[in-house]
Amino acid sequence: MPQDDLIQLFSHFGLAALLGFLIGLERELRDETIPTVGIRDFVLFSLIGALSSYAALGLQASWLILAGFAGFLALLLSSYWVQRDQGPGITTELAAVLTFFLGVIIMHGATLLAIALAILMLGVLFPKDAIKRFRSRVQIHEMRAVLLFLTITFVILPVLPRQSLDTFLTHSVGTVTAVDQSTGEVDIRLDGDARVSAGDRVMLSQPDGTRIGFVRITAAENLNASGGYEGRQLADVRPDISVDGGLGIEFLEVMASAVRPYMLWLIVVLVSFVSFAGYVSIKILGSRVGIGLTGLIGGLVSSTVTTLSFARRSIEAPAGNSLFAMAIILASSVMFPRLLLEIAVINPPLMKNIAVPLTAMGITGALMAAVLYFRSRQPDTATVNVEFHNPFSLKSAVSFGLVFAGILMFTRLATFYLGDAWLPAVALVSGLTDADAIAFSMSSLQASGLIHIDWAAFNLVLGAISNTFMKLFLVLGLGDRALFKTLIGPFLVIGIVGLVSTLLYYDLGTALQAAGG
Structure with a gap:
């Protein structure tokens, strides 16, 4: 095995042992009695996961991870059965299971993810008293507020239209055929049934509906019209951009254009x-x-x-x-x-x-x-x-x-x-x-x-x-x-x-x- 690969392998096993040590240390500090599952156990849990993953990768047999987990789980369940009368909580056992899989994902190269998950675990395990105090202060109406917040964020927000409201008050007028970037003069090819006249104000939109400015019509004849661009995105005005007309009530159109x-x-x-x-x-x-x-x-x-x-x-x-x-x-x-x-x-x-x-x-x-x-x-x-x-x-x-x-x-x-x-x-x-x-x-x-x-x-x-x-x-x-x-x-x-x-x-x-x- 090349030396670089050997160093990387040792570092992965070392990281697995370190994360297991930190989680086991937290469990021993938390348990005021003599713990049945302590620092050394958590180090071994993580190493068992890492070794199972290493063997599975080397032999191209992913079932070895399942076999390693089954053996680990049997030992964990037997330990839980012995101490089942000491309390109803299974936090330590769940932490042990997660520690095993930290070793697994480390050997698959997800070291940053393993470190982040270990930090998250410690962040949940350490502040036990603070979490209990927080639980005692939480009221039902606050949980309803959280549910409502999640609903409007992940259910309602994604379906709301991204275009401004004036796009729903418009109709197609035509498309841009040419634009003079130096003068802001815009030529428009009108749709067959569209009618505009000098002084009208039409809107320019990108394919996604984003408004990029307006054109004040100065001349219109048959199916052709032209006018001056109004806005600050002239560089975005190109041929084939959509041209839309509004209700003809400029005050309402301006207000509606402000709201998306x-x-x-x-x-x-x-x-x-x-x-x-x-x-x-x-x-x-x-x-x-x-x-x-x-x-x-x-x-x-x-x-x-x-x-x-x-x-x-x-x-x-x-x-x-x-x-x-x-x-x-x-x-x-x-x-x-x-x-x-x-x-x-x-x-x-x-x-x-x-x-x-x-x-x-x-x-x-x-x-x-x-x-x-x-x-x-x-x-x-x-x-x-x-x-x-x-x-x-x-x-x-x-x-x-x-x-x-x-x-x-x-x-x-x-x-x-x-x-x-x-x-x-x-x-x-x-x-x-x-x-x-x-x-x-x-x-x-x-x-x-x-x-x-x-x-x-x-x-x-x-x-x-x-x-x-x-x-x-x-x-x-x-x-x-x-x-x-x-x-x-x-x-x-x-x-x-x-x-x-x-x-x-x-x-x-x-x-x-x-x-x-």
Whole structure:
């Protein structure tokens, strides 16, 4: 056998023994009595699996794996029979079976998979007490919410149409015959029964239904028409591309073009998942945790709910305003990496483009919270009970979807009728309602080629800053006045850092020129 093959063989057997050792160590640490199945047994289980697999590969007889497993299983069952009166659990036996098959797949070359499965096993076996505490806190309505979430994610989402709604309000007009890439002039061959006239606006679609722009008809005669292209994807306009006509009501067509049911619901699912992850974290840790940790994790569930809770608490205990302010800033700062994560799923190029200002604001918020913590005379050992309701329900999902769809249509109408230069006003107003919605709206505009990527990033930052300052005014209306004064400085610093980093990082001159501003 070549030396390289021998080294690889030894490494595979060594990895099998190591994984068996780690799993056996966990079992011995877990069992307070003298275990009947311990470290040495698990090492041997893994090696038996590896040896069975090696023999099967060498002799081209896969039945040897089954034979090895049968012998191993007989020994395991006899051990279980001896200790059957010690407890009803079979966790150790199941871990032993999985350990055997870890050795099998290692010899088949799936070393990374074996390591990942071993880590997953240890991750399930170690936190036994935490899992039991979590089980005691789980309620039936929360399990229903999980089932509903899985249903709308893996059953409903895949069947939703990926085209924008305006494609369902259109009819075929013809196809593109020629396009002048320098002037944007588009020639169209009309269908036999199609009728267009000067001033009409028709849509261009790729074979998959993706909208790539519009053509404003300037001349039409018999079965030929021509017009000027409107959009930012002229390079994608080629002969034989489909040309569609709409209802003739431009206002409705523009609004409908902003909404793609699949993408809209994907974003609803994504936002719900992030919020639900934070909610589960709170359930595991308990509702009464440290103020700082509540602010940090509560920002994933809902930074608005977290802010409202601490604002009301400041009325009851104004002495803790510094800590309350720290928690509110942490909750607001979590929004920035949260937005990065969400945008990365649907628009990776924009995520990379927006990473610098959002990261800068997130870090600044964390530093401001740290300053307040060290200036506070009381340590963060107090607990606070913030009541978070299950962030996922069909009602909440539909409500967010409607708000998001409304902001999508609002921004699309503003872009179409007022021009891109008005987007900052739209972002500031929409950000007061929901930071996620305005962020995804700008992402949708940029992905559709309707605005420059730097201009989308700038307005996304404005929307996030607007949402941040909205929380400040919530504190002003519902919290202690001293808490509001404590928050003014840090929030101003976060906003200034966001604006300055955006102005320095992006070429807004080019973006404004492209926007016509």
